[in-house]
Amino acid sequence: MHKSLIIDAGKCTSCLQCEMACSYEHTGAFNPSRSRIKIIEVGHGERSIPYTCTQCADAWCQKACPTGAITVNLATGAKVVNNSTCVGCKVCTIACPFGTINFDQISGKVVKCNLCDGDPACAKVCPTDAITYGDANWTGMDKLRASAIKTDSGNQATA
Amino acid sequence: MAWANNVLRVNLTKGTCISEPLNMEWAEAYMGERGLGTKYLWENMDPQADPLGPDNVLIFATGPLTGTMAPTSGRYAVLCKGPLTGAIACSNSGGKFGAELKFAGYDLVLIEGRSESPVYLNIVDDKVELLAATDIWGTTVWHTEAWIKKTHNDPLIRVASCGEAGENLCRYACIVNDLHRAAGRSGVGAVMGSKNLKAISVRGTKGVTATHPEKFMDVVHECHRVLAESEGRKALTELGTNDMIDMMQEFGGLPTRNFDDVQFAGTDKINPSAMFEVKANGHRNMVTNKACFGCTIACGRIAHIDENHFSIVNKPEYRMASGGLEYETAYAFGPLLGVDDIDALTYAGYMTNEHGYDPISFGGTLAAAMELYEMGVITDADTDGVALNFGSAEALTIMSEKTGKGEGFGKILAMGSRLMCEKYGHPEIAMHVKGQEFAGYDSRVLQGMGLGYATSNRGACHLKHAVFDEDMEDISGNGKAEPCKTSQDHVAAMDSTGLCLFVEGAGMNIGHFVDLLSADLPTSWSQERMMETGERVWNLERRFNLAAGLTAADDTLPKRLLEVPAPSGSGKGKVSELAQMLPEYYKARGWTEDGRLTNELIERLGL
Amino acid sequence: MKITLKTGGLFARFLPAGTSGKVAELEVPDGTTPLGVVRQIGAPADGRCLIVVNGKAVPPSQHDSHILNHGDNMSYMPPLKGG
Numbered sequence: 132m133h134k135s136l137i138i139d140a141g142k143c144t145s146c147l148q149c150e151m152a153c154s155y156e157h158t159g160a161f162n163p164s165r166s167r168i169k170i171i172e173v174g175h176g177e178r179s180i181p182y183t184c185t186q187c188a189d190a191w192c193q194k195a196c197p198t199g200a201i202t203v204n205l206a207t208g209a210k211v212v213n214n215s216t217c218v219g220c221k222v223c224t225i226a227c228p229f230g231t232i233n234f235d236q237i238s239g240k241v242v243k244c245n246l247c248d249g250d251p252a253c254a255k256v257c258p259t260d261a262i263t264y265g266d267a268n269w270t271g272m273d274k275l276r277a278s279a280i281k282t283d284s285g286n287q288a289t290a
Numbered sequence: 291m292a293w294a295n296n297v298l299r300v301n302l303t304k305g306t307c308i309s310e311p312l313n314m315e316w317a318e319a320y321m322g323e324r325g326l327g328t329k330y331l332w333e334n335m336d337p338q339a340d341p342l343g344p345d346n347v348l349i350f351a352t353g354p355l356t357g358t359m360a361p362t363s364g365r366y367a368v369l370c371k372g373p374l375t376g377a378i379a380c381s382n383s384g385g386k387f388g389a390e391l392k393f394a395g396y397d398l399v400l401i402e403g404r405s406e407s408p409v410y411l412n413i414v415d416d417k418v419e420l421l422a423a424t425d426i427w428g429t430t431v432w433h434t435e436a437w438i439k440k441t442h443n444d445p446l447i448r449v450a451s452c453g454e455a456g457e458n459l460c461r462y463a464c465i466v467n468d469l470h471r472a473a474g475r476s477g478v479g480a481v482m483g484s485k486n487l488k489a490i491s492v493r494g495t496k497g498v499t500a501t502h503p504e505k506f507m508d509v510v511h512e513c514h515r516v517l518a519e520s521e522g523r524k525a526l527t528e529l530g531t532n533d534m535i536d537m538m539q540e541f542g543g544l545p546t547r548n549f550d551d552v553q554f555a556g557t558d559k560i561n562p563s564a565m566f567e568v569k570a571n572g573h574r575n576m577v578t579n580k581a582c583f584g585c586t587i588a589c590g591r592i593a594h595i596d597e598n599h600f601s602i603v604n605k606p607e608y609r610m611a612s613g614g615l616e617y618e619t620a621y622a623f624g625p626l627l628g629v630d631d632i633d634a635l636t637y638a639g640y641m642t643n644e645h646g647y648d649p650i651s652f653g654g655t656l657a658a659a660m661e662l663y664e665m666g667v668i669t670d671a672d673t674d675g676v677a678l679n680f681g682s683a684e685a686l687t688i689m690s691e692k693t694g695k696g697e698g699f700g701k702i703l704a705m706g707s708r709l710m711c712e713k714y715g716h717p718e719i720a721m722h723v724k725g726q727e728f729a730g731y732d733s734r735v736l737q738g739m740g741l742g743y744a745t746s747n748r749g750a751c752h753l754k755h756a757v758f759d760e761d762m763e764d765i766s767g768n769g770k771a772e773p774c775k776t777s778q779d780h781v782a783a784m785d786s787t788g789l790c791l792f793v794e795g796a797g798m799n800i801g802h803f804v805d806l807l808s809a810d811l812p813t814s815w816s817q818e819r820m821m822e823t824g825e826r827v828w829n830l831e832r833r834f835n836l837a838a839g840l841t842a843a844d845d846t847l848p849k850r851l852l853e854v855p856a857p858s859g860s861g862k863g864k865v866s867e868l869a870q871m872l873p874e875y876y877k878a879r880g881w882t883e884d885g886r887l888t889n890e891l892i893e894r895l896g897l
Numbered sequence: 898m899k900i901t902l903k904t905g906g907l908f909a910r911f912l913p914a915g916t917s918g919k920v921a922e923l924e925v926p927d928g929t930t931p932l933g934v935v936r937q938i939g940a941p942a943d944g945r946c947l948i949v950v951n952g953k954a955v956p957p958s959q960h961d962s963h964i965l966n967h968g969d970n971m972s973y974m975p976p977l978k979g980g
Contacts, residue, residue, distance in 0.1 A: 144580055146584060146585050146586055151358075151359045152359065155359065160499045164494065176470075176580045540903075762945075795978040
């Protein structure tokens with residue numbers, strides 16, 4: 132069973148702990164400019180939206196890659212970039228409709244979320260649970276549960 | 291290690307931008323941000339310089355923890371000689387700008403001279419340039435940030451700028467970054483404006499690395515845990531700093547109508563409960579809370595103004611959500627002016643952010659103007675026909691706009707309370723220390739706070755010491771001197787790290803700071819070393835002020851606090867016992883009886 | 898005896914079930930202290946807090962010795978801090 136990052140923008144305060152944790156995990160430095168998850172602020176901060184790769188089942192980036200550098204990690208379901216075959220052509224960055232795979236000038240390769248091999252640093256550090264890591268089949272479970280409780284009509288009279 | 295080892299020296303007169311290595315001897319002795327900035331200021335300018343002249347030096351300083359994963363690591367400080375006070379100015383700010391400056395590879399940016407024409411400083415890692423600001427001169431903080439991001443086609447740029455208030459040399463203009471965080475006090479924005487420097491824009495891609503990364507992460511996770519569990523943290527997250535208004539009201543230390551009273555009947559209309567209340571038309575003031583860089587507390591408020599409120603009927607651009615009320619803003623626009631209209635307070639808050647001026651000093655100055663108006667010293671002829679009565683929400687909203695834009699009576703209000711009241715022949719009406727207006731704590735009730743105000747190196751300020759425990763225990767001057775001195779040193783050390791003071795009320799303590807610094811930096815830190823660093827910083831600030839011409843006579847409070855008893859609350863009948871506390875304080879500091887540093891002290895601290 | 902208890906911060910959650918708002922009338926034992934009341938409602942009694950009785954702050958050192966009287970108005974709030 133795979134897990135997904137489950138994102139609830141309503142809980143995000145834009146503290147960027149996730150961006151620092153991501154960059155630390157992948158580069159060893161605190162460096163949001165190299166984070167694979169980004170917080171998008173709307174207006175003057177009325178919404179803050181964590182955004183990263185959702186690991187498409189049928190991934191545009193993977194199909195577009197001319198060198199076959201993007202493969203599936205069977206343990207996590209993550210689409211991962213193989214640095215030894217990636218040539219940095221950036222075709223995948225054009226193919227991806229979400230902007231969540233990007234070129235990294237320092238390595239000369241593209242980078243994207245790889246779910247930290249099943250233990251995502253961003254989710255671990257998020258102080259408000261705006262980013263959690265849970266069942267990929269039930270990413271809507273929190274909303275489903277909240278909605279069920281909200282619309283429950285209570286114990287019905289029986290004849 | 292988490293100093294960037296790099297100082298950017300910008301000379302606006304010559305148009306040069308040169309990097310130089312960080313002086314490591316100074317860094318070890320003064321740590322960073324407030325402390326290191328003070329040292330660089332001391333070594334780079336004449337304290338007698340005109341604060342609004344080209345010889346004033348303007349420093350933007352990050353700390354060794356700025357930009358790390360330590361909670362609240364977004365802070366930077368702005369230092370210069372303050373135009374509001376003539377004393378050293380040191381205002382720090384959160385948001386995201388400070389961390390970005392660190393990521394670009396700078397511990398400090400030191401700005402000298404004055405540009406002939408308006409410029410902004412654009413920093414992209416090692417690429418630094420002064421660019422023409424002709425298109426944004428005369429425009430707001432908000433417009434400036436949007437223009438720079440659009441012009442450079444880069445939404446990730448962080449911007450700190452002065453609004454029109456800074457350009458117009460409003461004595462309490464601030465430097466605003468990330469739309470609604472500010473280096474707020476003492477007029478640092480006017481210094482920026484006087485130099486024809488509109489903004490600093492920065493993109494940093496270098497990152498920050500701790501000296502002992504794994505050890506550092508262990509401490510970070512411990513800090514996260516402590517903050518997550520703390521009651522103080524939960525209250526800050528849910529209610530914000532304005533929670534304080536209920537406590538001060540209950541205690542009876544909430545300055546009201548220019549310190550005529552210490553309790554205000556309208557707090558229930560402007561407190562956190564009021565911010566969360568859903569009105570009949572479905573409007574709620576509070577939208578969401580928002581964090582500064584790296585902060586797991588998120589005390590910041592995003593609010594919006596009721597679209598039916600009189601203030602925005604003809605101002606549709608203020609119908610969006612933006613920075614909302616924090617305690618000091620709520621106090622300075624609420625009780626201090628006698629106004630209980632939460633939308634008017636929020637509106638004036640937007641004004642201070644958009645045009646770039648300090649809400650505390652503005653509130654203090656407007657309160658003095660209202661008193662002068664009610665005394666009949668100034669009339670409608672002075673105030674552009676606006677009735678400046680206490681309690682008038684219209685007076686607040688109109689004057690906030692005039693002050694921001696430098697129009698009409700707003701030009702007078704921009705002088706600050708001291709100069710304004712001197713102009714009208716009533717200096718006793720101005721409630722200030724060294725020219726700077728008070729935060730929301732009355733010195734007759736919080737006696738140790740009063741000593742802190744009187745001795746703060748930047749004029750009246752609530753953030754340079756913390757003796758709340760002692761003040762809750764005993765409403766008198768007894769035993770306040772030593773704790774005040776110790777807490778001043780403590781806060782000076784905290785301020786020099788690059789973290790936010792609020793982490794202490796939210797569960798962290800000095801031990802966490804020691805552990806963070808020791809993992810972050812190449813040399814080991816201890817509580818003793820931190821406290822000595824704080825003492826060194828405090829005394830160097832004092833030395834700057836003495837060299838600037840301030841004396842012990844400036845360590846005082848307005849007569850109203852020394853002679854007119856508090857009319858109600860826990861301290862009813864009390865006046866500030868500063869006369870008793872001050873000599874004890876000088877003694878605790880090891881200063882002479884007239885408040886000067888001894889050679890022995892200078893020697894011991896290595897000043 | 899009865900006292901009126903007003904709470905600040907997030908402490909309203911400790912008021913008796915069914916209380917709306919931040920104020921409740923409480924039945925307390927004769928001779929109880931402010932901290933006695935805090936313990937009675939199950940709120941944190943270990944940390945510093947601000948206690949005001951009939952408009953005057955009770956010094957923290959007297960939180961567990963100050964004797965409350967019938968009809969007292971007591972406020973129980975978080976400690977004062979900078980903001």
